[in-house]
Amino acid sequence: MEQAHLNALFDPKSIAIIGASPDNQKIGGRPLSYLQKYGYEGVIYPINPKYEEMNGLTCYPDIKAVKAQIDLAIIAVPKSVVLETMKKCVEQKVRSVIIFSAGFAEVDEEGEQLQNEISRLAKQNNVRVLGPNCLGMFNVSKGVYGTFSTIIEDEKPLKSNIGFVSQSGAFGSHVFTLARQHRIGFSYFVATGNECDVDVADCIEFLANDPDTDVIACYIEGTKDGDKLIHALKLARKNGKPVIALKVGRTSVGMKAALSHTGSLVGADEVFDTVFKQYGVYRAETIEEFLDVTYAASTLPFPKGNRVAVFTVSGGVGILLADQLSANGLTLPETPKLVKEKLREILPIAGVQNPIDTTAQISYMPTLLEDFMDSVLSSGEYDSAVVFLGFAGLKLDSLEDRITTLKAMKDRFKDIPQIVVTINSNESRKMFSDAELCVIEDPSRAVTVSKALQFFANRKEVDAEETVLAEQKDVFGASTLLTEYGSKKILKQFGVPITEEKLARTADEAIQYANEIGYPIVLKGMSPQILHKTDKGLVVLRLKNNEEVRSAFERLKTIIEETEGAEFEGVLVQEMLNQDSIEMVVGSKKDPIFGQIVLVGMGGIYIELLKDVSMRKAPVSIREAEKMIHELQASPILQAYRGKPPYDVAELSRLIAQFSQFIVTHEEKLLEVDLNPVMVFPEGQGIKVADGLMKLEKQVIHS
Secondary structure (H helix, E strand, O other), X not given: OHHHHHHHHHOOOEEEEEOOXXXXXXXXXXXXXXXXXXXXXXXXXXXXXXXOEXXXXXXXXXXXXXXOOOOEEEEOOOHHHHHHHHHHHHHOOOOEEEEOOOOOOOOOHHHXXXXXXXXXXXXXXXXXXXXXXXXXXXXXXXXXEEEOOHHHOOOOOOEEEEEEEEOOHHHHHHHHHHHHHOOOOEXXXXXXXXXXXXXXXXXXXXXXXXXXXOEEEEEEOOOOOHHHHHHHHHHHHHOOOOEEEEEOOOOXXXXXXXXXXXXXXXXXXXXXXXXXXXXXXXXXXXXXXXXXXXXXXXXOOOOOOOEEEEEEOOHHHHHHHHHHHHHOOOEOOOOOHHHHHHHHHHOXXXXXXXXXXXXXXXXXXXXXXXXXXXXXXXXXXOOEEEEEOOOHHHOHHHHHHHHHXXXXXXXXXXXXXXXXXXXXXXXXXXXXXXXXXXXXXXXXXXXXXXXXXXHHHOOXXXXXXXXXXXXXXXXXXXXXXXXXXXXXXXXXXOOOOEOOEEEEOOHHHHHHHHHHHOOOEEEEEEXXXXXXXXXXOOEEEEEOOHHHHHHHHHHHHHHHHOOOOOOXXXXXXXXXXXOOOEEEXXXXXXXXXXXXXXXXXXXXXXXXXXXXXXXXXXXXXXHHHHHHHHHOOOHHHHOOEOOEOOEOHHHHHHHHHHHHHHHHHOOOOEEEEEEEEEEEOEOOOOXXXXXXXXXXXXXXXXX
């Protein structure tokens, strides 16, 4: 039912405009004007008690006077009567609503309460609401223009396969205007406003299922529901639709501004970054990149590999492209020997090494570009091409020939994305657009596009996460912080390999346990109030006999007892791990929006020093965990090198996957878990968790 009503919002067969006006300069007049001017084929019901007729249509005094099913009601009335109007829409069984009116949660507490009441009405009656405080939406193919924006006042929007959703109306208008200047159209344009009901995730999900949309572009400030957003992103990837996001709020200042703007929860930016990478979303840094990548993804196939052929009229630009493509993970394979010979036959003075320099002779030899591109791309050695033509876009007298060549190459090599680079005029942009060729005006921007296309080519479904979670029994007790001993005792129940250890309350117990485990031994003082044991001198290594154990025990107990507010839990007697190993850390943090995030990095002090960490939304499969390890800059240390054997990445991957299941199972209880260090032994010898801490949510005690 919810999806059906979302369809009624984006593809309505009947629209009521409450607060309609015959004046197309007024907020209530613009949607009526646009619907009539741009060919909406459904039924329009203007609602305004001041008129009996409007723009040739019967005008109704009240929505309750309309005796027909209404798919969409546009509310363009003052804030003071919005709630009353919403109630009438509910009574009339309207299926969806757009609220233009402002002055709600974005303004003050009173406005927030009013908005919450609208939200409650919407949910109780299954009415989908876009807004309030929103610019509205349009569906180009169906001529639905539920917006008061002036961006379409003079010209009907261009139609394309790009769906665009923005949490900011002004940002959306800016991007729309820039896109139109570059001959880029849209299937849908949606500005979500305050998101009292329909949010950016709803829109992405709708576009992921929409047959007229192949590419989804979104401007995001934040989200209130991380799981819902992930579901939408997964659906887009499953349906083969690339998502390009411009997510703001990277800094604390930006996050604060975003929170005040939309009222969305913003969340830690690195977690958004993690979620985007995990679910195949390309994150743009600038509006220019956002538009370039969206446009290219909508017009070009994705490459089958990272091998690029560069054709250029400038040797200097060829070198620039070679440098930047290589720096972005793309390769420029050498031109095959037979192809080189063929190119020299065509033009002896050409630079036939990739990048391939056609020189200025391209202007005097009409078939030169086609002959060169055909010879090179036919070799099967290249997956994509960048064609730099200088200012050819300004030479309209010869541009038709260039476009004919490029179109022939596009048709001949359908699986090879070809990016044309040239400075353009409005006329040449239209010519390229009509020929359905991808043209970018700057070589460096073409490199960014190439990198993005490669990103989408590599975007695959992550392995299906295990959905059968462990039993959610309470293994934590009443504490909010568990020491290493308490944490590892719990992990052991879930099959996590930990060091052999026992907790001693007396020196005699410590000696007994040391002899049972076997020397050398490690002693660690345990106190829930002292998190960093090393800083307090609470770790003693390589103890060799009973006397050393007794002395160390008394020293550790004294340190804890002399620390203000610290409680002595005991001394942990632990095996000393002497074999060759690499220290890693496996941990989790509970994000307020996306829930449990699992991370891996170099262990010991290095995680804080180097900040070399890979993260995922939990749970993850063993294969995805292995990808996390290989993403680390330090991952080569785990591989075989200079005679040293490789370390047990397989068992570390298994631990990460197993741990990710554990933290999701106990999502509500766990705030943060830190397994540091995890000792990774040579391949085939496994791993052991040598230390760990768990921070737990405070329990709410109901009287």
